[in-house]
Amino acid sequence: MSFDFDESIGGVPLLDLAAQWGQVEADVREAIERVLSTQRYIGGPEVEGAEADVLEYCRMDGAAIGVASGTDALLVAMMALDIGPGDEVVTTPFTFFATAGTIHRTGAKPVFVDIDPATFNIDPAKIADAITDKTKAVVPVHLFGQCAEMDAIKDAVGGLPIIEDAAQAIGAEYKGARAGAMGAAGCFSFFPSKNLGVLGDGGMVVSTDKALGERMRRLRNHGQGAQYHHEEVGGNFRLDAIHGAAVRAKLPYLDGWTEGRQRNADRYDAMFAEAGLVGEHILALPARAPERRHIFNQYTLRVRDRDALQAFLRDEAKIGTSVYYPVPMHLQRCFADLGYKAGDMPEAEKAAREVLSLPIFPELTEAQQRYVVGWIARFYGEG
Numbered sequence: 001m002s003f004d005f006d007e008s009i010g011g012v013p014l015l016d017l018a019a020q021w022g023q024v025e026a027d028v029r030e031a032i033e034r035v036l037s038t039q040r041y042i043g044g045p046e047v048e049g050a051e052a053d054v055l056e057y058c059r060m061d062g063a064a065i066g067v068a069s070g071t072d073a074l075l076v077a078m079m080a081l082d083i084g085p086g087d088e089v090v091t092t093p094f095t096f097f098a099t100a101g102t103i104h105r106t107g108a109k110p111v112f113v114d115i116d117p118a119t120f121n122i123d124p125a126k127i128a129d130a131i132t133d134k135t136k137a138v139v140p141v142h143l144f145g146q147c148a149e150m151d152a153i154k155d156a157v158g159g160l161p162i163i164e165d166a167a168q169a170i171g172a173e174y175k176g177a178r179a180g181a182m183g184a185a186g187c188f189s190f191f192p193s194k195n196l197g198v199l200g201d202g203g204m205v206v207s208t209d210k211a212l213g214e215r216m217r218r219l220r221n222h223g224q225g226a227q228y229h230h231e232e233v234g235g236n237f238r239l240d241a242i243h244g245a246a247v248r249a250k251l252p253y254l255d256g257w258t259e260g261r262q263r264n265a266d267r268y269d270a271m272f273a274e275a276g277l278v279g280e281h282i283l284a285l286p287a288r289a290p291e292r293r294h295i296f297n298q299y300t301l302r303v304r305d306r307d308a309l310q311a312f313l314r315d316e317a318k319i320g321t322s323v324y325y326p327v328p329m330h331l332q333r334c335f336a337d338l339g340y341k342a343g344d345m346p347e348a349e350k351a352a353r354e355v356l357s358l359p360i361f362p363e364l365t366e367a368q369q370r371y372v373v374g375w376i377a378r379f380y381g382e383g
């Protein structure tokens with residue numbers, strides 16, 4: 001089957017932040033200027049404004065606490081829930097390292113539960129077996145921008161607190177609720193490759209529980225109550241004012257960007273079908289689970305000959321792709337002492353061998369997508 005595309009495009013990056021900059025430049029520069037003109041770099045109206053805006057965006061009543069990264073959002077949430085040595089926290093092995101790394105940093109033990117192969121999210125049916133009398137919390141990850149199966153997770157964990165790792169999922173929905181608003185705490189990242197990125201590292205943790213919110217706010221600033229009076233040991237987990245200002249400037253664009261990502265995902269699906277690649281070569285297109293709003297932080301395929309395809313796209317066509325994630329958490333060297341071995345999490349291990357994420361940024365053009373699909377067809381001898 002032949003699949004027409006414009007070869008002169010010459011390449012497509014995995015992410016093109018310059019394309020977004022063209023839209024937001026005036027607003028972001030104005031926001032930076034506000035910070036410079038007041039010289040208020042720590043806390044203040046930009047951080048508080050960003051917190052209020054994100055809370056409203058998540059359609060939540062509660063607390064939002066700007067922090068220095070998505071990693072710190074997770075850490076602060078765990079510290080506020082008194083997770084520590086001797087405790088266990090149940091999570092997915094198929095995620096970015098921060099999910100498991102923060103559990104370890106509290107002194108608790110990460111306990112991994114294999115994934116649902118359709119969505120790549122934690123499999124709720126396997127959670128109950130992982131819960132012991134030491135389990136202190138469960139951390140589902142809304143991977144690639146699609147919410148985990150929250151109702152089934154809630155049923156499986158009884159009354160245990162759920163910390164949502166929503167780092168890839170700001171604006172994603174499950175049965176009408178926004179990611180981050182469904183658990184005890186929700187954790188966002190504003191790393192530049194996330195759907196809402198700032199000018200460096202940044203994050204936010206949200207909660208409908210105001211008391212927990214106050215505890216997290218205190219932990220963010222060395223556990224300080226009255227100035228220089230420390231109620232407990234926290235850390236410097238603060239979001240800089242300049243990044244708060246960037247959140248405020250960019251948030252109004254987020255729904256438009258999400259629509260762009262969704263349109264691009266639908267276009268890829270149609271193009272892969274048109275090229276006749278689905279089934280034999282492309283083992284699976286991204287699944288859309290029911291009753292979700294998938295925000296497509298990533299568009300992730302399962303493919304045959306993944307490593308060769310990735311190298312071919314890079315070397316022959318200058319197409320940027322990425323493997324999220326090549327090594328599941330239970331097989332990371334730093335967690336060797338947890339005693340897991342290859343074969344323990346077969347679905348996560350299979351996903352790690354098969355997944356490939358394609359360019360999906362909102363400004364991607366139809367012609368660029370045809371170029372990507374056309375080169376994939378060529379690799380498989382169908383182009």
Ligand SMILES: *Cc1c(COP(=O)(O)O)cnc(C)c1O
Pocket residue numbers: 069070071072095096098099141165167168188189190191201202203
């Ligand atoms: C990006 C990410 C994080 C960490 O966010 P940072 O801002 O990079 O610290 C945590 N969990 C997941 C699933 C992520 O994708």
